[in-house]
Every structure is written in C-alpha cells, then in structure tokens.
Amino acid sequence: MFRLHTALCAAVAVLTISQPAIAAEWPTGTVTIIVPYTPGNITDIAARIVAQKLQESTGQSFIVENKPGASTQIGTAEVARAKPDGHTLLITGAGYATNPALFDELPYDTDTDLTPVGLVVSNPLVLVTAADKPFPDFVGLVDYAKSNPGQLTMASGGNGTLSHMAEALTALATGTDLIHVPYKGGSAAATDTLSGHVDSMWDNPSSAMPQIEAGRIRALAVSGAYRSDALPDVPTVSELGYGNFEVVNWFAMFAPGETDVELLDTIHDQVQAALEQPDVQERFGKDGVTAGGPSRAEFTAFVAAETEKWGQIIRENGIHAD
Amino acid sequence: MDILANLLLGLQTAGSLTNLLYCFVGVFLGTAIGVLPGLGPTATIAILLPITFTMGPENALIMLAGIYYGAQYGGSTTAILVNLPGEPSSVVTAIDGYQMARKGRAGVALSTAAISSFVAGTIATMLIALFAPILGEVALKFGPAEYFSLLSLGLVAALVLAHGSLLQAFGTVIVGLLLGLIGPDVNSGVQRFTFGITGMQDGISFVIVAMGVFGLGEIVANLGDESGRSLSGTISRMLPSRADFQRMAAPIVRGTALGSLLGILPGGGAMLASFASYTVEKKLSKFPDEFGKGAIEGVAGPEAANNAGAQTAFIPMLTLGVPSNSIMALIIGAMIIQGIQPGPSVMIEQPALFWGVIVSMWIGNLMLLVLNLPMIGLWVRMIGIPYHFLFPAILVFCAIGAFSLNNSTFDVFLLALFGVVGYVLRKLDCEPAPLLLGFILGPMMEENLRRALMINRGDASVLFTRPISCALLIAAVALLVMVLLPSIRASREVAFQEE
Numbered sequence: 001m002f003r004l005h006t007a008l009c010a011a012v013a014v015l016t017i018s019q020p021a022i023a024a025e026w027p028t029g030t031v032t033i034i035v036p037y038t039p040g041n042i043t044d045i046a047a048r049i050v051a052q053k054l055q056e057s058t059g060q061s062f063i064v065e066n067k068p069g070a071s072t073q074i075g076t077a078e079v080a081r082a083k084p085d086g087h088t089l090l091i092t093g094a095g096y097a098t099n100p101a102l103f104d105e106l107p108y109d110t111d112t113d114l115t116p117v118g119l120v121v122s123n124p125l126v127l128v129t130a131a132d133k134p135f136p137d138f139v140g141l142v143d144y145a146k147s148n149p150g151q152l153t154m155a156s157g158g159n160g161t162l163s164h165m166a167e168a169l170t171a172l173a174t175g176t177d178l179i180h181v182p183y184k185g186g187s188a189a190a191t192d193t194l195s196g197h198v199d200s201m202w203d204n205p206s207s208a209m210p211q212i213e214a215g216r217i218r219a220l221a222v223s224g225a226y227r228s229d230a231l232p233d234v235p236t237v238s239e240l241g242y243g244n245f246e247v248v249n250w251f252a253m254f255a256p257g258e259t260d261v262e263l264l265d266t267i268h269d270q271v272q273a274a275l276e277q278p279d280v281q282e283r284f285g286k287d288g289v290t291a292g293g294p295s296r297a298e299f300t301a302f303v304a305a306e307t308e309k310w311g312q313i314i315r316e317n318g319i320h321a322d
Numbered sequence: 323m324d325i326l327a328n329l330l331l332g333l334q335t336a337g338s339l340t341n342l343l344y345c346f347v348g349v350f351l352g353t354a355i356g357v358l359p360g361l362g363p364t365a366t367i368a369i370l371l372p373i374t375f376t377m378g379p380e381n382a383l384i385m386l387a388g389i390y391y392g393a394q395y396g397g398s399t400t401a402i403l404v405n406l407p408g409e410p411s412s413v414v415t416a417i418d419g420y421q422m423a424r425k426g427r428a429g430v431a432l433s434t435a436a437i438s439s440f441v442a443g444t445i446a447t448m449l450i451a452l453f454a455p456i457l458g459e460v461a462l463k464f465g466p467a468e469y470f471s472l473l474s475l476g477l478v479a480a481l482v483l484a485h486g487s488l489l490q491a492f493g494t495v496i497v498g499l500l501l502g503l504i505g506p507d508v509n510s511g512v513q514r515f516t517f518g519i520t521g522m523q524d525g526i527s528f529v530i531v532a533m534g535v536f537g538l539g540e541i542v543a544n545l546g547d548e549s550g551r552s553l554s555g556t557i558s559r560m561l562p563s564r565a566d567f568q569r570m571a572a573p574i575v576r577g578t579a580l581g582s583l584l585g586i587l588p589g590g591g592a593m594l595a596s597f598a599s600y601t602v603e604k605k606l607s608k609f610p611d612e613f614g615k616g617a618i619e620g621v622a623g624p625e626a627a628n629n630a631g632a633q634t635a636f637i638p639m640l641t642l643g644v645p646s647n648s649i650m651a652l653i654i655g656a657m658i659i660q661g662i663q664p665g666p667s668v669m670i671e672q673p674a675l676f677w678g679v680i681v682s683m684w685i686g687n688l689m690l691l692v693l694n695l696p697m698i699g700l701w702v703r704m705i706g707i708p709y710h711f712l713f714p715a716i717l718v719f720c721a722i723g724a725f726s727l728n729n730s731t732f733d734v735f736l737l738a739l740f741g742v743v744g745y746v747l748r749k750l751d752c753e754p755a756p757l758l759l760g761f762i763l764g765p766m767m768e769e770n771l772r773r774a775l776m777i778n779r780g781d782a783s784v785l786f787t788r789p790i791s792c793a794l795l796i797a798a799v800a801l802l803v804m805v806l807l808p809s810i811r812a813s814r815e816v817a818f819q820e821e
Contacts, residue, residue: 048371048659067728069524070523070524074728182509185651191462194644195463210664211643214666214667320511321506321511
C-alpha cells in the first residue's frame with residue numbers, strides 16, 4: 001500500500017471526514033486521458049490499463065492520447081486549458097512536482113490550472129550496479145565513493161528526471177561526491193549500467209527485475225520508506241542509517257483546475273475501483289509496482305509535499321531539466 | 323540439432339494461419355506508412371499499441387515487427403520516386419535512387435531495392451537464428467567512447483556522400499551539425515538556440531528537416547526549372563537487366579554484412595549502416611563517376627544494409643531486453659502490456675515467442691517481396707501524374723505528416739522554412755544528404771563524447787586506449803585521408819586549368 005508520513009496522515013484525516021459526495025454523473029461521453037510521455041513507457045502502459053478497465057466498468061470509451069514533449073509541459077498544458085467537465089484528464093509522473101522548480105516559466109500554473117485526482121501507480125526505485133562491480137552492497141558503494149571522491153558514476157534518464165533527483169539525494173544523504181551521467185531516457189542509462197560503462201543507477205524495478213533475476217546486475221538498495229515486496233531482501237536506504245531517504249516514482253491522475261469537487265471524488269473512486277481489481281493488482285505487483293493510492297485529500301497533500309521536497313533539492317543543486 | 327528444432331518451433335508458431343495474417347497486416351501497414359511521408363513506424367506502432375492488448379503476445383509482436391521492417395521497404399519507395407526519404411535510413415537511397423527514377427529507371431530502382439532488401443533480410447534472419455545470443459553481448463561492448471568513434475567514422479562518410487565540391491560538403495555538414503544542436507543540452511539541460519520557442523524545446527524533428535530539404539526543396543527547384551519537370555521520363559523496364567544483377571550482387575553482400583553488424587548496436591545502427599555501405603560502394607565501384615547520377619550500386623548496397631540492420635536491431639531486444647531504438651522500446655512496451663518483461667530470460671522462458679518472431683521476419687520479408695514487385699508498375703505510373711497534380715499532393719501529404727508529429731502547426735511552418743533551405747542549398751549546388759547526416763550524427767556524437775569524458779573524469783585518452791574505439795578512429799582517419807587526397811589533387815588540377 002501507499003504510505004505517507006504519519007503526521008501528514010493525521011492532518012489529512014480531518015479533511016477526509018467530509019459528508020459523502022452525491023454521486024456526480026461521470027462519464028457521459030468519451031473521456032480523453034492525456035499522457036505527456038511517448039507511447040510504450042510505463043506511464044503510458046498504466047494509463048492504457050486504467051483506460052481499458054474504466055471502459056469496461058463505465059461502458060463509455062476512454063481514449064489515451066500521447067502528447068509528449070518539453071518535459072511533459074505540452075501535454076500538461078493541454079489539460080490545464082481543457083474544459084473542467086471530467087472528460088479530459090491527465091496521467092503524469094513526478095515531473096508534475098519537479099517542473100515548477102526546474103523551469104522559470106511554465107505554460108500552466110499547478111496551483112490553479114490543475115488539481116490532483118488520485119494516485120494511479122507508484123513504485124520505489126532500486127539502486128543497481130553491474131554484477132562485476134566491486135560494491136557488494138550499498139555501504140560498500142558509499143565506502144568506495146568516500147575513498148575515491150569524484151570517481152563513482154551514477155547514470156540517470158536525463159536532467160531533472162526522478163532518477164536524477166534520486167542521485168542528487170543519494171549524494172546529499174551519504175555525503176559523497178558522485179558524478180551524475182545523464183542519458184536520453186532511462187533505458188539507455190540502464191543499458192550502460194548493465195554493461196558496466198557507468199557504475200550505478202537508480203532504476204525502476206520493472207525494468208531492473210529481469211536483469212537482477214538473470215544475475216547480470218545487483219540490487220544494492222531500494223528508495224522507498226519500506227522494502228519492496230518484489231525485492232524483499234534488498235534494504236532501504238533509510239534502514240541503513242542514511243536519514244529520511246525516500247524517492248517514489250509515481251504516476252497520478254490530474255484534472256483541470258476548476259473541476260467540481262464532487263466530480264473529482266467520483267472520478268477518484270471509479271479509478272481506484274478499477275485499480276483494485278485483482279488482475280490489475282497482480283499485473284503491477286509482479287513488477288514491484290503498487291496500483292492505487294490514498295484518498296483524494298491525502299494525495300493532494302502528498303503532491304504538495306513532493307513539490308516542496310524536490311523544489312528544494314533542485315534549487316540547492318542548481319539542476320536544469322532537459 | 324538444436325537450431326533445427328528451434329526453427330521448427332518458430333515455423334510452427336509463425337506459420338499458423340492467425341500469425342500469417344498478423345504478419346501480413348503488419349508488413350502491409352508498414353509498407354503503406356513507409357510510403358506516406360511523415361508518418362513513420364514509431365507513430366503507427368504507438369497508435370496500434372492499444373489494439374495489441376487483446377492479441378496474444380506472439381500475434382502482437384509479429385505484427386509490430388512487420389510494421390517496422392515493412393516501413394523500411396516503403397520508405398525507399400518515396401525516396402526513389404519523389405526524393406522524399408521517410409526514414410533516416412532511406413536518405414542514402416534517395417541520392418542515387420531518385421536519379422535513377424529521373425532517368426526513367428524508377429522501376430529498376432524499386433525492384434533493386436526490393437530484391438536487395440529481401441536477400442539482406444533473409445541472410446540477417448539466419449544470422450539472428452544462429453548467433454543471436456553471442457551478438458547480443460557485442461552490443462554491450464559499445465560504450466560512449468566506442469559510439470563517439472563510430473560516429474566520427476560516420477561523419478567522415480558524410481563527406482564521401484557528396485559528389486561535388488568537398489568544401490561545400492564540409493560546409494553543409496557543419497550547418498547540419500548546428501541545426502542538430504537546437505534543443506536541450508543533454509548534460510546540463512540548458513536550452514540551446516531555441517529562442518524561447520516552445521515548439522523547438524525538444525529540438526527539430528528529423529522528419530521535418532528531411533521532408534523540407536529533400537522533398538520540398540526538390541519540388542520548388544523543379545518548378546523553377548522547366549526541363550526538370552519531367553519527373554517520369556520514359557520507362558524502359560521494371561526489372562533489373564542481367565548487367566544490373568551483376569553490378570548489384572557484390573554490393574548486396576557487403577551491405578548485408580555491414581547492416582547486420584551495425585544494426586546490433588543500439589542507437590541508429592541501421593541508419594549508419596546504409597551510409598557506410600554507400601561509402602564503401604562508392605570507393606570500391608568500377609564506375610565511381612556514376613554515383614550521385616543513378617548508380618545501381620548506390621541503391622542495392624544501402625538498401626541491403628538498412629534492411630539487414632532493421633532485422634538485427636531485434637537482437638539486443640530479444641536476447642537482453644535492451645532496446646536499440648525508439649521502435650524497439652515501443653515493442654518492449656507492447657511485451658510489457660502482454661505481461662512479458664523483456665530480458666535475458668525471454669529466450670529460455672518463451673521459446674515459441676522468440677523463435678516465432680524470428681521465423682516470422684523471414685516470412686514477412688518474403689511477403690514484402692511478393693507484395694512489392696507487382697506494385698512497382700503502379701508506383702511508377704504514379705510519378706507519371708502531371709506535376710500540377712502530383713506536387714500539390716506531395717505538399718499536402720508532407721504538411722499532414724509534419725502536423726501529425728506533435729499535432730502542432732509550428733512544425734508545418736518549420737517544414738516550409740526547411741523547404742526554402744532546401745531550395746537555397748540546391749541553388750548553391752550544395753547537396754542535402756551531408757546536411758542531414760550532420761544533423762543526425764552531430765548531436766549523437768556530442769552526447770557520447772561528453773559522456774565518455776564524464777565517465778572518465780575528463781580524460782580524453784580513453785578514446786585511444788579502448789581497442790574498439792581506437793580501431794574505429796584509425797579507420798576514420800584513414801577514410802578521411804582517402805577522401806582528401808584525390809580531391810586535393812583534383813582541386814590543384816582545376817586550379818591549374820583556370821590559370
């Protein structure tokens with residue numbers, strides 16, 4: 001399950017005890033889900049699975065449209081401009097929380113033009129290294145980085161991506177000097193990590209698992225607050241004593257800012273119901289991905305917390321996005 | 323024999339009626355989108371991904387693979403007929419293929435392309451069946467340093483592509499390099515030369531530059547030149563003559579070898595292979611003067627190379643789960659939708675899928691040949707259409723293609739702008755192919771050089787201490803010398819003549 005800091009939950013619990021929403025009519029026609037990424041990546045796949053399930057449960061058509069470009073800005077801006085009638089929705093990732101700090105100017109305002117609906121899928125990242133690298137575990141990697149400052153390379157899927165954030169946070173939490181090597185996309189970075197051209201990388205379990213199982217790469221740590229069910233033997237960074245280290249790769253649904261609250265709740269509940277179906281849970285579970293999330297209010301608080309956390313790291317490290 | 327049992331299993335899978343049907347649908351769609359300018363296999367596969375939800379994994383993969391290599395066939399058709407390369411790998415085909423078409427040998431050029439592709443596809447499929455696991459590992463040997471050196475070699479080859487002045491070729495390559503720099507810098511994320519325009523934030527699409535400088539530039543130049551309007555000419559024959567076959571046999575074999583090797587490498591290997599093949603053929607040919615004026619070797623070699631490369635590009639994906647280009651990444655996406663996580667275990671856990679896809683590639687290539695040969699007559703008649711119908715139609719298709727990339731009108735304006743660039747280049751006697759090559763290779767070279775330096779803490783010696791990288795750089799220097807020597811001599815001769 002998705003977890004937040006307990007303090008946050010308590011604060012948010014008050015908000016959630018509101019009167020039960022009168023079921024708003026939704027959807028009354030074709031719903032377009034805009035995905036600001038290229039087709040075939042994990043967000044797109046998640047969106048398509050959700051769309052298919054919603055189509056089955058509501059009997060209306062759900063269309064997934066890929067509007068990639070400009071670090072998700074193009075697709076996000078389109079939803080920000082859409083009619084707030086619940087028929088144009090956005091499924092995007094952590095870029096939603098990092099873009100406000102990464103760019104001086106965005107074609108939308110996350111405070112007013114868009115509003116969170118709910119979490120779709122989330123997973124921790126896993127720190128991997130080629131099997132022949134001399135770091136048996138996370139502590140070994142940190143020791144190496146400390147005795148060889150400015151030598152250890154860590155790949156990412158590009159500047160301003162979540163794997164870059166995780167790299168920056170790793171350097172910060174462990175007090176090491178890492179060399180960040182950005183790639184154009186996570187799969188190119190994963191390839192060079194697999195072949196050992198770069199030392200390490202925070203990767204998604206879904207793409208790392210087959211290589212871990214084949215013994216080609218080694219999992220050193222997971223980035224969540226808790227261990228991953230898919231990798232039960234791999235410790236979290238926090239439990240190794242490097243403070244409050246948490247990086248979650250999340251993909252969530254957002255709606256145009258003026259959307260009616262009742263309508264938002266209806267959409268949230270329908271989406272969560274679709275995600276709770278056993279076949280969906282199983283489908284994502286084996287890749288180390290959690291489907292579904294908390295209440296809309298809790299999730300809204302989570303997005304705010306993420307925006308704050310990554311904003312600070314981006315500003316402190318002077319990170320620019322691709 | 324293990325391999326025979328495996329191929330038999332593959333034949334059983336690929337030979338089932340449903341899979342044959344999906345294979346046909348795939349190659350047919352692929353050919354169609356390859357012919358349409360702008361609409362590439364990436365977009366098509368993306369649109370069709372949701373449909374694969376309901377199919378079995380083998381059906382889905384066989385169809386998507388068919389679209390991919392089918393598009394390589396179709397892309398050469400427009401490159402030859404109307405000088406519109408739809409894919410980076412058909413840029414080279416446009417050089418001599420289009421000249422053949424202008425001489426009334428469009429039918430021969432098209433059938434040469436189809437036959438070379440088929441032969442190359444057959445050989446490459448056999449290579450995959452025999453050596454896929456070993457070759458997959460080769461892909462991993464290529465790190466940033468090796469890529470930089472390989473791309474340097476490619477850039478030198480860009481100079482060979484030109485048949486006019488070396489200085490002009492050099493100049494157009496540089497312009498191409500500069501155009502390629504537009505967009506975000508990979509290392510720092512800083513925007514370069516975008517002038518704050520949102521439509522340029524991700525750089526300029528290859529398709530727009532290619533359609534603009536090749537297709538539109540050609541159309542405008544033709545309109546301005548009365549004699550150039552005879553696109554069709556007299557069409558003598560459809561199939562290559564005996565002499566043609568003799569001239570294309572060796573280029574096909576060399577092209578297949580180059581394509582099979584380079585196709586394995588992630589990141590545009592198939593495209594580099596077609597450039598490399600052209601360079602090799604031009605250097606080895608007994609008729610080097612014909613290159614750029616309709617040499618059949620200039621069609622046969624590169625076409626064989628790009629199709630072989632398109633097949634072997636599947637090797638890293640199937641054996642390691644490593645995508646070698648954006649289309650392979652999409653196909654991985656399709657596998658994930660099916661609940662199969664591509665990785666080293668696919669070959670062992672899903673033998674029917676693995677071998678089924680491989681055998682289907684060969685069946686698909688056969689289908690393409692059967693599908694395309696009879697179509698040639700039709701295609702050739704198409705360029706007989708009067709230019710006042712044909713040109714506007716091409717323009718409209720190009721505009722639709724440009725718009726469909728990002729659903730953005732800005733891209734259509736950019737297309738028009740590159741049409742002007744293409745026209746100006748032609749008026750200045752500069753060829754568009756080196757520009758396009760600089761445009762494609764420049765950013766990749768920069769990215770890999772900087773990454774190689776970064777990984778090695780700024781130490782450039784890594785380019786020479788790694789054996790593969792060093793060998794490639796030596797080859798690049800050797801090629802450069804080979805290119806420069808005759809032209810220095812020639813320019814001196816010209817200088818003497820002028821005196």
